[in-house]
Amino acid sequence: MKIIVCIKQVPGTNEVKMDPVTNTIIRENVESIINPFDTYAIEEAVRIKEKFGAEVYGLSMGIPAAAEMLKEAISLKVDKGVLLTDRKFAGADTLATSYALSLGVEKIGDYDLIICGxxxxxxxxxxVGPSLAKALGIAYVTNVSKIIDINKEKMHCMKITDDGYEEVEVKMPALITVVKEINMPRLPSIKSMKTAKKSEIEFVTFNDVIADEKRVGLIGSPTQVLRTFVPNHETNSEMIQGTAEEQSVKLAKILLTKQLNM
Ligand SMILES: Cc1cc2nc3c(=O)[nH]c(=O)nc-3n(C[C@H](O)[C@H](O)[C@H](O)COP(=O)(O)OP(=O)(O)OC[C@H]3O[C@@H](n4cnc5c(N)ncnc54)[C@H](O)[C@@H]3O)c2cc1C
Known part of the structure; x- marks a missing residue:
């Protein structure tokens, strides 16, 4: 079985800065971590590998520094890391991101399962998970909390819904997105961290894939962030003093005045 885990590098801080001109996140020189949900995706892929045998690829689209994050994934027992990185991929919205990731998936090829956070x-x-499945023309199940059984033909899994749980059977190849209830991610050993540091990450640029230039990066993004801002939560409060009776009379007067002013 070949499993591809989509791993995104995210800022490891709440102090995210935005580029005032492009309205995109400034990712350079910011401490980054593996997207927490993707650690569960990695762990699940590795557990399938350990139980049934599989080759696990970590796939990311991001800046060249994201290669370090893929090495971290290798320290967690991912076999190979593939990084889509090119100026042409930059500034992508979710549609362009999914398209670019589909190019990476096709480059890896011959896959059975894709796991996203x-x-x-x-x-x-x-x-991105559902949109990637659509770009590849494969079935998907979101919010998976347990893989009950899996083989090259089909997978039986459980997903969390608003009302409880659903058991779903899906034909392979398929894509799943996983929730944190699925497992408890392992920590890397010192030895695996040292070995992973020396591992080679495959860099894939725009010219390495057969891609439609109009569908990637900022050009390929039908949605654009126009403005980012922190909402202004201004509250005007007035304390009403007096006995319960006095307070209710004062409150009624205030409400009446407000209603008349509307
Ligand atoms: C309207 C809109 C406009 C945007 N415009 C811009 C923009 O102009 N510039 C910009 O930089 N960003 C922009 N973004 C952000 C950008 O679209 C997202 O960072 C990116 O598309 C991934 O979406 P997400 O973070 O919501 O991922 P989600 O869909 O929440 O991620 C789900 C899962 O998909 C996988 N995944 C997601 N992204 C990646 C990745 N890069 N590599 C590997 N796996 C991945 C992971 O497994 C992840 O757990 C925009 C977002 C929106 C909604």
Missing amino acids: KQATDGDTAQ
Whole structure:
């Protein structure tokens, strides 16, 4: 079996700075971590590998520094890291990101299962998993909390819904997005961290894939962030003093005045 885990590098801080001109996140020189939901995706892929035998690829689209994050994934028993990185991929919205990731998946080729995190902690849309499955023309199941059985033909899994749980059977190849209830991610050993540091990450540029230039990066993004801002939570409060009776009379007067002014 070949499993591809989509791993996104996200800022490891809440102090995210935005480029005032492009309205995109400034990712350079910011401490970055593996998107927390993707650590569960990695762990699940590695558990399948340990139980049934599989080759696990970590796939990311990001700046060249994201290669270090893929090495971290290798220290967690991912076999190979592939990084889509090119100026042409930059500034992608979820649609262009999914398209670019589909190019990476096709470059790796011959896959059985793709595992994504439920959502990224920066963009937070939870769109990339389903959108990637659509770009590849394969079935997907979101919010998976347990893989009950899996083989090269089909997978039986459990997903969390608003009302409880659903058991789903899906034909392979398929894509799943996973929630944190699925497992408890392992920590890397010192030895595996040292070995992973020396591992080679495959860099894939725009010219390495057969891609439609109009579908990647900022040009290929039908949605654009126009403005980012912290909402202004201004509250005007007035304390009403007196007995309960006095307070209710004063409150009624205030409400009446407000109603008349509307
Ligand atoms: C309207 C809109 C406009 C945007 N415009 C810009 C922009 O102009 N410039 C810009 O930089 N960003 C922009 N973004 C953010 C950018 O779209 C997201 O960072 C990116 O598309 C991933 O979406 P997400 O973070 O919501 O991921 P989610 O859909 O929440 O992620 C789900 C899962 O998909 C996988 N995944 C997601 N992204 C990657 C990745 N890069 N590599 C590997 N796996 C991944 C992971 O497994 C992750 O757990 C925009 C977002 C929106 C909604």
